[in-house]
Amino acid sequence: MNVGEAQLEQEEVGEIGLVTPEDFHWSEPFIFESGQTIPEFDLRYETYGHLNSDGTNTILISHALTGDHHCAGVHSIKDRKSGWWNNIIGPGKPIDTNKYFVICINTLGSCSGSTGPESINPETGKSYALTFPFVTIRDMVRAQKILLDHLGINKLHAVIGGSMGGMQVLQWAIEYPEFVERIIPMATTSRQNSQAIAFNEVGRQAIMQDPEWFEGNYDVDKGPNVGLAIARMMAHITYLSDTGMDRKFGRRRQAGSDSQYSFDIEFEVESYLRYQGESFTNRFDANAYLYLTRALDYFDLAGSYGSLDKAFANLKCRALVIGFTSDWLFPPKQNREIALAMLRQGINASYTQLDMDLGHDSFLVESPELYQLVEGFLSR
């Protein structure tokens, strides 16, 4: 391959490279679904590509429970890791930043720059902590709409997201039917079921019973890190699959560990989980974890709109719903139900089930099959 060809390849499928997060400040009160209010809010977001002149080429990426706005590119040339969905977003990639203006926003109630329980309440000068309003998926979407309006976005070419991101995707289509042209909800559900509520409750109890929690009034640099790490370790198992874990870790002993007959790390999977738990406490706020898991628990489109069919009755978008065979947190059946209800309402919807064995997190993994589906759907 000569230099010309190499350059051409690079142009065909390239990387976004350096990106800088931006902050949006809204200085008017925001009323939550619960009736509670905050006097103002901030949203941190990233964009990739360029908005066209009529403001109709935007793709909104909705992040999952513990995700953030940084879904592609790097913040510094020293960054070893790109944004969480960098494999699918970029010049020439399935979500093609040469064509689309891509935006991802840290949700309201989270802790990566957008207003949440960790933020300072301007009326008290202290963190909201547990005085922060209960946030719902609908609240997240409504706050994001304010930002999109501000940016001059007139239509969403598509809204795409997995897990809690998929819930937001559905809510977007319901709340703003004229604004949303295409949706791709993945690895999600229209109704948080009993088992998922149960796992969330165990995580919350681990946090709230940590003596460092102090009813939510912990110092920002301390906090219930033990409980938060326990919650994360447990939740992390629910994002994987039996088969995937067996392939990745099996019963392998931790390299370099002489431990045998001990309660220390003996198996690789233990080391992996402890790392996941510990590193999570460095990047996530415990109260935000409480609020966001509660937002998941409250999500029930059939309950909120009378039935799933009624929830989707006014949709104007096309939909591609994707489930993953090995996802046992939001199993294929729950994804399929979404597409079926849409089809009953005469909506142009399809359901696809991808046979990947990485569990709930399959949607984050490189998959040519997924890429082709997304690329094809976006270009229709």
Next chain:
Amino acid sequence: MNVGEAQLEQEEVGEIGLVTPEDFHWSEPFIFESGQTIPEFDLRYETYGHLNSDGTNTILISHALTGDHHCAGVHSIKDRKSGWWNNIIGPGKPIDTNKYFVICINTLGSCSGSTGPESINPETGKSYALTFPFVTIRDMVRAQKILLDHLGINKLHAVIGGSMGGMQVLQWAIEYPEFVERIIPMATTSRQNSQAIAFNEVGRQAIMQDPEWFEGNYDVDKGPNVGLAIARMMAHITYLSDTGMDRKFGRRRQAGSDSQYSFDIEFEVESYLRYQGESFTNRFDANAYLYLTRALDYFDLAGSYGSLDKAFANLKCRALVIGFTSDWLFPPKQNREIALAMLRQGINASYTQLDMDLGHDSFLVESPELYQLVEGFLSR
């Protein structure tokens, strides 16, 4: 129906009624698989029915992780709950105490009367706590064999158990092939896999990071109850199934609770889980939970014997292996593998998969299909 008929019915399928646990004391040292020793041990057990003159009609019931020796009958006429497998054990029941001498023994390392980390070390006068040796499934079985020999039991007509009980069942057949005539392992595995180790590790971390744990040296009436309850809540979810939980709890709100938009109990499943966690701390020792989950983690017949086929090469028993469709902790596949390896070794083994949607705990539930299989297999 006249009185005579009613009496006859009662005789046909009756209840065991009042039982008294018994204690066996062994005053010689016991050497664990790890090489560690204890100077003596006790085992608490219960028996139902009568041992025949040649000591060949015994059925040994092996209990699960947090089970105990009290598997049938009641301890007092005021008891509202019978032993944990009372539905299958009794006069005229599938495990028929009119025919068989049934025995169930609290395992070594547990905390319901048998020697475990909570027991007093006679050499120090204090609880063993973390000086207790690491116990394995094989250790449990070897200690039980000493008791059975003492009782004059010459053969086991059958060994039956689910989950950790099923592991003991397999180990019995391997360790004492001449002694064991029939085995029924259920809802179990021959090799604790990565996901199951992971869940155990989260539970142990919840306990060991509880500030009340004190490296295992807590007071018997205090202890790391928060961590133990968290561990139990999480583990309890793994014993159920998505479908079963949705039927039992769904998204139902807690009756009598006005809570809405709160971190208190809002959903029934939250109330159920908290109750499971709290009540567990009243009956189980946190250190015992550490030791017994580690025993599960160490269980790997293929690893210990070179391969599963080699592990089963000398078996003399018949085997009925039972898996449950909705068991995702020890899924059907793992149960089927056991029977297949036995069949490859020419052993008279069958595998049956029962279609029950109650998850791992399905083996504990009343099921005519299960009863007929067990009764038929025992009578061959």
